[in-house]
Amino acid sequence: MDSRPLRRLGSSLRGLALASLIANIGIIVTGAAVRLTKSGLGCPTWPRCTDESYTTTPEMGINGVIEFGNRLLTFVLVAIAIACVLGALARRRRSLVKLAVAVAIGIPGQGVIGGITVLTNLNPWVVGLHFILSIALVAGAYALWRRVDEGDGDPVPLVPAPLRQLAWVTVAAGFAVIAAGVVVTGSGPHSGDQGAKRNGLDPVQISQVHADLVFLLIGLTVALWFALRAVNAPAAAVRAAAVLFGVEMGQGLIGFVQYFTHLPVALVAAHMLGSALVWTSTLAVLWSLRSRPALTPATPARVSEPIPA
Template structure:
């Protein structure tokens, strides 16, 4: 078995995975953002219980049946996308093995294990009749998988040396606080969703919290996030930070502004389906832009090559001491 695995890793198909690893990692990132949108489509079309059980779609069938209508097709289609994510994750794992870089292999394994975990949580969501807290956990795991896929994508193009900071420590700390605020905004948004009208099914329960109050908390956190982002941009400009870092923060700011605009419009127009779906996509883009900011504040060069051993006396023609 070991010989077969070794033979495969040096074969031409395996070498393709290795040379295409950066593209595969980007595909993983895009797919994990995309499944947020397809999951939103399931909820917004009230298809959350289109397949009323799990892991089967019905008690007798693993697939949806014509009698289940469009809701069953939508829910089952979303389940099938898990296999696409698994296929991409396996391809990334093979590519990382071919590259023989332990850091890439660990990241690819974490992503590959997270996707079945996501499927299990999705199953628990169905079995608990779309409990809003379980649905929220389902979304949070997607955020974690996006972080892993983004890290893999960026690490492929870096060396394995120790990270080198590009800005002073206080600014790196400010960036971390900004990222924490971004996570808080996402978490609050999950709670808002659990209190709102788009439950995924007519009979699904809500979390019982006041939507207006929770939405206000969410909005306050958004203002905090935007303020921290603006402060980080000015601070980076003040210290002459690399242009890439300043640009990454600017991109984050404009993504936040677009997301905030969608959020306010959807709230005051009573949560139309199209805007809610766009807001879900925006949450993935805000988080990805936040990760890009953190990555822009350091570099990771190639590890220095080990120094050659010092020549022995015999190698330089000197007499060897007698024993």
């Protein structure tokens, strides 16, 4: 059996992992497009698009095309994920295989949750879970992308333990911001379909909670940046914290403008993309605080020749 295609996948694994990361972020944006165009029930059932057809029909109009198109993108993600698994197998590194398999299994699982959102007529809590799982897949794809060029040795910390703990608190705050944003979305007007229910929470109050968490995240990021500079942390770590702050400020600006302009669809879509970028920037900070050198095989001890009597 010719193993050259498998070896090529192995040598291209970093590019494939990056493609997986971009695709998983991209489907967040296309999912937002489905909701913002009121196409959430463009295909009113699942796994079929209609009771008689797996594909959209002309009678379903543009909403059916948008929803069905988003479903097709899942197959693109699956194809990339399978290529990543094969590439990881070619590298013969268990850590890479585990990450690639986790992402590959998560994508069809995410598709099932998407189907449940349709079958529950876009229940806002199920829609929120659908988004949270996308965030988890982004984290998995990001980890795979970063691990490709790392070794399998134990991680070596580059900053003191309190700073690593502060970074983890920042990651937790970032996730809390995203989760609160999901709840805000479930209370707002963009339900994905004219008849879809909302979660019943007060949009003003839950938006205030979301904003408070954003301020907390920004404060933690600024504190982390100053602390990294104070301990002369590696330039990459300081730069990653600065990038995170810049992304947060851009995302915050979009969030405030969309709120005070009554949630125009273009800004809501940009805010969805921004949430994924804030998340990946947060992960980048965490990754910059340690290194993982390659394991070097131990050199066997040289046995001296016995001295003749």
